[in-house]
Amino acid sequence: MRRQNKIKAKYALLGDNLDIFQNIELELDSNNKIIEITELKQDLKENTILFPGFFNSHIHSADIGLRGVKANNLEELVGPNSIKSNYLQNLTKEQLMINIKKSYNEAKSNYIFGWLDFRESDGIDLHEYPYKNYYIPMCRPTKTTINQIPNFAHIGFRDVIVLEEEELIQVAKDGKMMNKNIQIHASEDYNLREKWINEYSESDIIWSIKNLNVDSIVHLTHADENDIMVMKKNKISAILCISSNIFTKVGIPPLKLIMDEGINIAIGTDNAMINELNLIQEMRLINRQINLPLKVLKMATINGAKVGKVNWGIKIGCSNFIKINFQNYNNKDIIYDYIINSEWYRRKNSIWQPRDYGMEI
Numbered sequence: 001m002r003r004q005n006k007i008k009a010k011y012a013l014l015g016d017n018l019d020i021f022q023n024i025e026l027e028l029d030s031n032n033k034i035i036e037i038t039e040l041k042q043d044l045k046e047n048t049i050l051f052p053g054f055f056n057s058h059i060h061s062a063d064i065g066l067r068g069v070k071a072n073n074l075e076e077l078v079g080p081n082s083i084k085s086n087y088l089q090n091l092t093k094e095q096l097m098i099n100i101k102k103s104y105n106e107a108k109s110n111y112i113f114g115w116l117d118f119r120e121s122d123g124i125d126l127h128e129y130p131y132k133n134y135y136i137p138m139c140r141p142t143k144t145t146i147n148q149i150p151n152f153a154h155i156g157f158r159d160v161i162v163l164e165e166e167e168l169i170q171v172a173k174d175g176k177m178m179n180k181n182i183q184i185h186a187s188e189d190y191n192l193r194e195k196w197i198n199e200y201s202e203s204d205i206i207w208s209i210k211n212l213n214v215d216s217i218v219h220l221t222h223a224d225e226n227d228i229m230v231m232k233k234n235k236i237s238a239i240l241c242i243s244s245n246i247f248t249k250v251g252i253p254p255l256k257l258i259m260d261e262g263i264n265i266a267i268g269t270d271n272a273m274i275n276e277l278n279l280i281q282e283m284r285l286i287n288r289q290i291n292l293p294l295k296v297l298k299m300a301t302i303n304g305a306k307v308g309k310v311n312w313g314i315k316i317g318c319s320n321f322i323k324i325n326f327q328n329y330n331n332k333d334i335i336y337d338y339i340i341n342s343e344w345y346r347r348k349n350s351i352w353q354p355r356d357y358g359m360e361i
C-alpha cells in the first residue's frame with residue numbers, strides 16, 4: 001500500500017475513550033486510513049485538535065423535502081395517513097434521490113461522517129441507495145421482501161405495529177439469521193405505549209427486546225426503570241433524539257436513569273423535515289442537562305458508531321476524523337467542552353477532513 005500523508009496535531013482524542021494525547025502524528029495510506037499513530041518527542045508549535053467525526057445514529061433522510069413543516073401532533077406528522085406518509089407515497093424516484101443527497105450534504109457540512117438512515121421502504125429500492133460504507137440505510141421489510149434487501153442495508157421498524165404481530169416477529173427472526181442490525185422506535189408515543197401495556201402486560205420496549213431481538217431503541221421518551229433494567233441486561237443501545245422530542249412535544253427521555261445504568265447512549269437527529277442534521281446542537285441540548293462533555297462527545301461519535309457496528313475513532317484502519325484549530329486556548333482540560341460549545345465549525349477553512357468516504361469507492 002502506498003504511503004501518502006502525515007497529519008500532526010498538538011492534541012488528539014484517541015481510541016474508544018477519547019483519551020487526550022499530546023503531539024500526535026498519524027500516518028495515512030492513500031485512502032486516508034490511519035496506518036500508524038506516533039507520539040512525537042518534540043512539542044508541536046501548532047495548537048490543534050484531532051478527534052473522530054460525528055455518527056448520527058438515527059435520521060430519516062427522505063423527508064428533508066418537507067423541511068419547515070408544521071403539525072399539531074405526532075400522529076398528524078408521522079405514522080399512517082400523516083403529512084409525511086402522504087408526501088413519501090407521492091415522491092418520484094428522482095426526487096427521493098435528490099432528497100437523500102440533500103440530507104447527505106447537510107450531514108457532511110456538519111461533520112457527520114456516518115449515519116443510520118430510516119428509509120420508509122420495504123428494502124427493495126435500497127439497491128439504488130446512493131451511499132455506502134458508513135452511511136447505512138435501514139428498511140422495513142415484509143416477509144416477502146426480507147430476502148431481497150441488499151447486504152449493506154439493515155432493519156429499522158417504525159414501531160411494534162408496523163406489521164401484523166406474526167409477520168413482524170418472523171421478519172425480525174429472518175433478519176437476525178441474516179445478521180441484520182435491528183432498530184425500532186419505541187415508547188415515543190404515550191398512547192401506543194399504554195395501549196401495549198394494557199394488551200401485553202409489558203411495554204413496547206420490553207416486548208421488542210423479547211420478540212424482535214432489537215439492537216437499539218430510539219426515543220424511549222416514556223421509558224421507566226423496569227424498561228431500562230431490561231435494556232441493560234440485554235445490552236440494548238439507547239438512541240436519543242432530543243430536538244425531535246421537543247418539536248413533537250412528546251416529552252423528554254429519562255436521561256439520568258439511562259445514564260446511571262451505564263447503557264450505551266447515542267444521538268440521532270430524527271426526521272430531516274423537522275430538524276437539521278446537526279449533532280452539535282443535540283450535544284449542546286444534552287450537555288446543558290448533565291454537564292459531562294466527554295460523555296456527551298462519546299454519544300455523538302464512538303457510541304453512535306457502536307450502534308452502527310462500524311469501526312470508528314482515531315485508531316488503526318479508521319478514516320473518519322477531523323482536525324480543527326484550538327483557537328486562542330492552550331488548556332487541554334477544556335477540549336471536550338470546546339468541541340461541544342465553541343464555534344470552531346464556523347471556521348470551515350481551518351478544518352481538515354478526509355475525502356468522501358460515504359461514496360462507493
Ligand SMILES: [Zn+2]
Nearest residue numbers: 118185270271
Ligand atoms: Zn425516527
